[in-house]
Amino acid sequence: xxxxxxxxxxxxxxxxxxxxxxxxxxxxxxxxxxxxxxxxxxxxxxxxxxxxxxxxxxxxxxxxxxxxxxxxxxxxxxxxxxxxxxxxxxxxxxxxxxxxxxxxxxxxxxxxxxxxxxxxxxxxxxxxxxxxxxxxxxxxxxxxxxxxxxxxxxxxxxxxxxxxxxxxxxxxxxxxxxxxxxxxxxxxxxxxxxxxxxxxxxxxxxxxxxxxxxxxxxxxxxxxxxxxxxxxxxxxxxxxxxxxxxxxxxxxxxxxxxxxxxxxxxxxxxxxxxxxxxxxxxxxxxxxxxxxxxxxxxxxxxxxxxxxxxxxxxxxxxxxxxxxxxxxx
Amino acid sequence: xxxxxxxxxxxxxxxxxxxxxxxxxxxxxxxxxxxxxxxxxxxxxxxxxxxxxxxxxxxxxxxxxxxxxxxxxxxxxxxxxxxxxxxxxxxxxxxxxxxxxxxxxxxxxxxxxxxxxxxxxxxxxxxxxxxxxxxxxxxxxxxxxxxxxxxxxxxxxxxxxxxxxxxxxxxxxxxxxxxxxxxxxxxxxxxxxxxxxxxxxxxxxxxxxxxxxxxxxxxxxxxxxxxxxxxxxxxxxxxxxxxxxxxxxxxxxxxxxxxxxxxxxxxxxxxxxxxxxxxx
Amino acid sequence: xxxxxxxxxxxxxxxxxxxxxxxxxxxxxxxxxxxxxxxxxxxxxxxxxxxxxxxxxxxxxxxxxxxxxxxxxxxxxxxxxxxxxxxxxxxxxxxxxxxxxxxxxxxxxxxxxxxxxxxxxxxxxxxxxxxxxxxxxxxxxxxxxxxxxxxxxxxxxxxxxxxxxxxxxxxxxxxxxxxxxxxxxxxxxxxxxxxxxxxxxxxxxxxxxxxxxxxxxxxxxxxxxxxxxxxxxxxxxxxxxxxxxxxxxxxxxxxxxxxxxxxxxxxxxxxxxx
Numbered sequence: 104x105x106x107x108x109x110x111x112x113x114x115x116x117x118x119x120x121x122x123x124x125x126x127x128x129x130x131x132x133x134x135x136x137x138x139x140x141x142x143x144x145x146x147x148x149x150x151x152x153x154x155x156x157x158x159x160x161x162x163x164x165x166x167x168x169x170x171x172x173x174x175x176x177x178x179x180x181x182x183x184x185x186x187x188x189x190x191x192x193x194x195x196x197x198x199x200x201x202x203x204x205x206x207x208x209x210x211x212x213x214x215x216x217x218x219x220x221x222x223x224x225x226x227x228x229x230x231x232x233x234x235x236x237x238x239x240x241x242x243x244x245x246x247x248x249x250x251x252x253x254x255x256x257x258x259x260x261x262x263x264x265x266x267x268x269x270x271x272x273x274x275x276x277x278x279x280x281x282x283x284x285x286x287x288x289x290x291x292x293x294x295x296x297x298x299x300x301x302x303x304x305x306x307x308x309x310x311x312x313x314x315x316x317x318x319x320x321x322x323x324x325x326x327x328x329x330x331x332x333x334x335x336x337x338x339x340x341x342x343x344x345x346x347x348x349x350x351x352x353x354x355x356x357x358x359x360x361x362x363x364x365x366x367x368x369x370x371x372x373x374x375x376x377x378x379x380x381x382x383x384x385x386x387x388x389x390x391x392x393x394x395x396x397x398x399x400x401x402x403x404x405x406x407x408x409x410x411x412x413x414x415x416x417x418x419x420x421x422x423x424x425x426x427x428x429x430x431x432x
Numbered sequence: 433x434x435x436x437x438x439x440x441x442x443x444x445x446x447x448x449x450x451x452x453x454x455x456x457x458x459x460x461x462x463x464x465x466x467x468x469x470x471x472x473x474x475x476x477x478x479x480x481x482x483x484x485x486x487x488x489x490x491x492x493x494x495x496x497x498x499x500x501x502x503x504x505x506x507x508x509x510x511x512x513x514x515x516x517x518x519x520x521x522x523x524x525x526x527x528x529x530x531x532x533x534x535x536x537x538x539x540x541x542x543x544x545x546x547x548x549x550x551x552x553x554x555x556x557x558x559x560x561x562x563x564x565x566x567x568x569x570x571x572x573x574x575x576x577x578x579x580x581x582x583x584x585x586x587x588x589x590x591x592x593x594x595x596x597x598x599x600x601x602x603x604x605x606x607x608x609x610x611x612x613x614x615x616x617x618x619x620x621x622x623x624x625x626x627x628x629x630x631x632x633x634x635x636x637x638x639x640x641x642x643x644x645x646x647x648x649x650x651x652x653x654x655x656x657x658x659x660x661x662x663x664x665x666x667x668x669x670x671x672x673x674x675x676x677x678x679x680x681x682x683x684x685x686x687x688x689x690x691x692x693x694x695x696x697x698x699x700x701x702x703x704x705x706x707x708x709x710x711x712x
Numbered sequence: 713x714x715x716x717x718x719x720x721x722x723x724x725x726x727x728x729x730x731x732x733x734x735x736x737x738x739x740x741x742x743x744x745x746x747x748x749x750x751x752x753x754x755x756x757x758x759x760x761x762x763x764x765x766x767x768x769x770x771x772x773x774x775x776x777x778x779x780x781x782x783x784x785x786x787x788x789x790x791x792x793x794x795x796x797x798x799x800x801x802x803x804x805x806x807x808x809x810x811x812x813x814x815x816x817x818x819x820x821x822x823x824x825x826x827x828x829x830x831x832x833x834x835x836x837x838x839x840x841x842x843x844x845x846x847x848x849x850x851x852x853x854x855x856x857x858x859x860x861x862x863x864x865x866x867x868x869x870x871x872x873x874x875x876x877x878x879x880x881x882x883x884x885x886x887x888x889x890x891x892x893x894x895x896x897x898x899x900x901x902x903x904x905x906x907x908x909x910x911x912x913x914x915x916x917x918x919x920x921x922x923x924x925x926x927x928x929x930x931x932x933x934x935x936x937x938x939x940x941x942x943x944x945x946x947x948x949x950x951x952x953x954x955x956x957x958x959x960x961x962x963x964x965x966x967x968x969x970x971x972x973x974x975x976x977x978x979x980x981x982x983x984x985x986x
Contacts (some may be wrong), residue, residue, distance in 0.1 A: 193900075455836070455861050478881070508801025538924070548954075553758050
């Protein structure tokens with residue numbers, strides 16, 4: 104099977120700091136790939152090397168089977184939407200969108216047709232002759248997207264494109280972006296630190312940690328069976344609880360479980376309630392065990408300071424922080 | 433340390449680097465080299481010994497006096513101007529424009545004007561003096577009065593730049609500092625000496641350094657106003673250059689001396705400035 | 713602080729402003745006097761009047777008809793244009809490169825450029841004139857090439873300030889959108905940095921228009937306006953010379969006032985960060 108994009112052992116250092124550490128990743132045609140990771144983990148650097156504005160210290164970038172590692176950005180035909188949209192303030196909306204077409208020498212008629220087409224898809228046709236500095240955040244994001252889409256590139260890279268929007272606008276923009284990608288069938292690589300975005304947008308999510316892909320797969324897989332304890336504690340609204348295996352007789356390993364994977368009962372593991380939070384799905388009890396904080400979800404409210412017991416309906420077993428067994432699935 | 437991808441960008445700087453090197457380092461080196469040559473092309477120190485005979489030392493001292501005098505006068509005036517420029521008052525823009533205008537006036541024009549004000553006989557300055565019933569002064573009669581005229585003429589073109597530099601320094605001082613001082617009961621003089629001056633000192637130093645070098649190289653102004661009498665180091669060099677194909681070698685020698693004075697001054701400044709920036 | 717604070721409290725301020733205004737306006741006033749007061753009235757006594765006793769355009773007319781004005785002015789204009797153009801041709805790429813290599817390294821280059829700038833004009837001008845004579849450059853081209861030395865460091869510095877104020881991703885975006893470096897330069901970077909570039913050009917232009925040392929040493933005959941003025945002054949044709957000086961000072965005063973607004977407001981560094 105051929106991939107749309109193959110990244111092979113990418114390496115990048117800034118001074119003595121390793122940002123990309125033999126990072127490999129394959130992206131399929133038409134896929135919405137979300138690269139998820141905490142801030143400062145090299146997500147933006149990854150996109151910048153793929154698009155060609157940052158040089159690599161090692162590794163290969165292959166687009167549609169062709170090695171583009173040494174090509175300058177303007178010869179790669181990859182579009183990118185920057186976090187701050189990078190609209191050209193010296194041009195109006197129309198000229199911004201037309202710019203990539205002008206660069207490949209399209210005729211005036213073609214440019215006009217394509218710009219109007221993409222503008223109506225993105226509902227910015229009315230703003231075409233506005234100055235970009237007068238646009239709202241949502242409009243700026245659309246213009247940036249239109250500029251990326253207009254020339255039909257091989258690949259789209261998006262660097263936290265929704266992070267500058269208000270919560271409400273962001274929600275709508277997310278839905279639209281997903282719909283747009285599915286309708287047009289483009290390949291998207293989308294970088295974010297926001298798990299909700301990853302969850303609602305991605306076909307697959309690549310979790311970035313220490314400059315490399317720690318785990319890749321659909322969001323639900325990452326949630327259900329994180330392959331490392333780090334992914335477990337990173338993914339999810341509440342981190343996966345990781346406790347010493349000895350509590351259930353599995354010496355020498357660790358066990359991980361989500362807050363909802365427990366049954367409250369008369370025997371099992373005992374804890375003291377330190378906090379009890381009501382939510383739609385029940386009550387979240389927070390406590391500490393061997394100095395580590397744990398969170399479980401139960402159906403009854405408990406008083407702070409009281410003790411309770413629970414058993415594990417389901418858990419993952421980790422040895423040396425790596426998943427070795429799933430239990431109770 | 434240069435990273436490899438930096439090399440690509442250094443290529444953009446190279447034309448400018450080559451340009452300034454070819455047109456300044458190379459000629460300067462040529463000057464130094466030729467200062468040790470006779471017109472026939474053999475090596476000699478005679479160019480330097482001839483300079484002593486032609487009054488090099490006095491020219492240097494006079495240049496120094498003019499530089500120091502001009503710096504003090506300009507700094508003094510510029511400080512007043514800058515302090516008025518930062519105050520909000522009706523007429524501020526008019527005032528700012530008026531005092532900035534001389535910055536755009538050609539040195540030769542300004543020299544011409546001052547030569548009309550301070551002429552040997554008559555002149556506009558003497559008109560005042562005579563109007564008030566005093567005896568007119570021959571401004572170019574003595575070496576010291578000639579130098580004073582140069583110092584005075586120099587304020588016009590060069591004070592505006594110093595004022596602009598000090599103005600940017602003053603606008604950077606926070607008003608809350610002054611309000612605090614006022615609350616503490618500090619009067620205007622107290623505020624000036626314990627807040628304005630110490631905080632302005634670094635930028636004043638910068639202004640002094642920039643102007644210091646230029647003052648030492650002052651050329652057009654003395655040439656037009658007082659000619660070659662008394663000579664400053666630059667007019668001395670120019671006179672040698674104009675006189676004959678032999679004396680041009682004296683001008684190389686004098687140029688070399690001027691060059692090393694400036695280089696010495698600049699390295700002291702850089703060394704001091706560098707030390708300061710490390711302290712921060 | 714309010715603009716309308718009472719006259720009384722502002723009195724020392726106004727007195728200071730008026731005194732300084734007089735000190736700075738007086739030389740210009742003298743130039744106007746010499747230009748517009750009829751020559752005979754000025755010559756009645758060696759002590760010329762401070763208050764104009766008469767008014768005439770005769771001096772100006774005389775200056776325009778008797779002296780060669782168009783030659784030096786045209787030459788000055790072309791030289792100033794060349795110097796301004798060279799500042800941009802050398803300064804824009806240099807500033808672009810300096811903006812890319814990191815502040816620390818860039819500052820070392822800047823210091824080098826300004827050190828070169830400290831080199832005394834006359835020290836450099838004499839050997840240059842000797843070499844230029846051999847190369848056939850003892851003309852306006854030679855003057856422009858030499859004057860560029862004076863203005864290049866400041867031009868680079870000003871344009872660099874403009875580039876530093878631009879959002880970095882704009883250039884990247886243009887590269888991603890398919891523009892090569894020259895196109896990015898021409899379509900994005902230069903238009904976005906136009907105020908700094910304009911200021912650099914105007915400053916270079918003005919400096920060249922005023923420059924005397926290189927002009928007089930490299931091309932003493934058929935030279936620029938300041939050299940020509942110097943020649944007239946030494947030949948003691950002061951009324952004509954003053955008319956000459958005044959007419960060609962006016963455009964530069966305008967440029968200076970325009971630039972002062974830019975320099976005072978520093979809009980040329982921060983105005984484009986949107």
